[in-house]
Structures are given as structure tokens and as C-alpha cells.
Amino acid sequence: MAFAGNAFAGVAGFGAAKSFHKFPVYWAGSEVAGIPLESINHGPAGFTFFYGSCELRGTDHPSCAPPMQIQVDSTCSRWADELNRLEDLVPLRGAKASWHPGIPLEGGGEDEGGPLEIFTGRETITIFVEPYELKHGYGLKDPEKVTFEAAEALRTVYQSGPKPMAPPVPGSLAGKLACQKPPVE
Numbered sequence: 053m054a055f056a057g058n059a060f061a062g063v064a065g066f067g068a069a070k071s072f073h074k075f076p077v078y079w080a081g082s083e084v085a086g087i088p089l090e091s092i093n094h095g096p097a098g099f100t101f102f103y104g105s106c107e108l109r110g111t112d113h114p115s116c117a118p119p120m121q122i123q124v125d126s127t128c129s130r131w132a133d134e135l136n137r138l139e140d141l142v143p144l145r146g147a148k149a150s151w152h153p154g155i156p157l158e159g160g161g162e163d164e165g166g167p168l169e170i171f172t173g174r175e176t177i178t179i180f181v182e183p184y185e186l187k188h189g190y191g192l193k194d195p196e197k198v199t200f201e202a203a204e205a206l207r208t209v210y211q212s213g214p215k216p217m218a219p220p221v222p223g224s225l226a227g228k229l230a231c232q233k234p235p236v237e
Contacts, residue, residue, distance in 0.1 A: 065092025069099055069209045075175050078124050080205040085198045087119050087190055098125035098175075103202075106185045119185040119192075120202060123178040127224045128231035130176040135169060138225055144203060147172035147217040148225065153196075168199045170206070171225055173218040179203060 069077045069092055079101045082089050087104040100123045106116035132138060132148065141148040149170045170177040179199050186192040207214045223229055 063089055063092060065094055065099070066209070068092070068094045072099070075126050076173065076208045078122070078172075078175065078177050078206045078208055080122060080202040081207070084120060084202045084205055085190070085192055087186075087192075087198075090118065097129040098123065100124075104185065104189060106182075106189060117182040117185060119182055119189055120198065121180045122202060122206075123180070125176050125178070126231070127171065127174045127176050127221070128229065130178070131227050131229075131232055132169070132171050132176075132220070132225040133227045141171070141225070144170055145206075145214070145217045146219055148220055149203070151196075151199075168203055170203065170217070171220045174221050174224060174229075177206065 069079070072094070075098075077099050079089070079092075080103070084103055089101060089103055090105055091102045093100045093102070100121055102118045102121055104119035106118055108116050132141060132150065136150040141150050143149075147170050149168060151168050168179045170179075179202050181195040181199050183195045186195055186198060192198055205214055206217070221229070224232070227233075
């Protein structure tokens with residue numbers, strides 16, 4: 053426990069992740085496949101862990117996507133049945149998961165690898181990778197391999213290493229929890 057708390061106290065947002073108690077916050081450690089954790093964002097629904105950096109491209113509105121993002125949300129805001137067919141879910145470290153191979157681009161290639169969505173307890177963990185930044189920034193050519201390496205490294209911010217993950221709370225995959233009701237219009 054001391055490892056996680058002390059080693060990354062300097063990463064912006066790690067303190068907020070450690071002091072958050074509505075649901076467990078998962079991350080993949082200080083680096084994945086040589087890609088370092090750069091920053092953490094705490095939004096209204098959960099946390100996003102940004103791994104790696106990228107160079108701005110474009111002229112009018114330069115932008116870039118980090119090589120990897122791990123988003124952790126409550127199943128109240130993101131659950132399996134609204135995103136996937138439940139019969140497509142597979143076991144992953146005690147949890148349930150769904151892999152999407154990527155978004156194809158015109159002319160070939162893919163915009164991003166994944167996402168890999170993992171449903172554990174009352175949390176949804178989504179791992180996105182950006183193939184261009186993986187290849188050009190870190191020399192990595194296999195987004196799926198990097199994604200699953202991150203999934204194997206997942207642990208809560210209180211754990212020093214990966215442990216089995218909790219199965220999804222009964223009813224959470226199908227959107228049957230009271231908090232998962234769509235807003236009334």
C-alpha cells in the first residue's frame with residue numbers, strides 16, 4: 053500500500069484517486085510496455101489515467117491523443133448492456149470483458165485499438181490505445197498486445213500489484229441497478 057501512495061504522489065491527480073471512496077479506482081501502475089503514466093484526470097463520472105505523451109499535429113487546430121488511456125467509471129454511468137451484447141462478454145481476471153478491435157480508417161489502418169471494456173464490481177474500466185502514437189512515439193506496433201498488458205497490470209490505487217478482480221455486481225451488466233435507470237425526459 054505504501055508503494056502506490058508514495059511513489060506517485062507527484063503525479064497530478066493521484067491524491068484525488070487515493071482519497072476517492074465511491075468505488076475502487078483502478079490503474080495499471082507507473083508504466084505499461086514502457087509507456088509512463090503522465091497524468092490523471094478526475095471528471096464527474098470517474099477517473100482517466102493518461103499513459104505516454106504525444107506531439108501536436110495539424111495546423112488549424114493541432115491535436116494529439118495519448119498512446120493509452122484507462123478510464124474508470126461507475127457502472128451507474130457505463131454498463132455492459134448499453135454498450136455490448138451480453139453474450140459477447142468473456143471472463144477476465146474474475147471480471148467480465150468485451151474487446152472491440154478498433155475503428156477502421158478510410159484507406160486502411162485503425163484510428164484506435166479497442167476499447168477493452170472490463171466490468172468488475174460496480175466499476176467499468178475502459179482501456180483505449182492510439183496505434184499511431186504507440187508506433188511513432190514508443191515503437192510499439194501491436195495495440196491489442198499493449199491493451200491486454202495493461203489489463204493484466206490493473207490494480208486499485210491501494211494495491212502494489214495486480215490481484216483477481218471482483219465479478220460484476222448482480223444485475224449491473226444488464227442495467228438493472230437503481231442507479232442505472234435512464235433519465236426521464
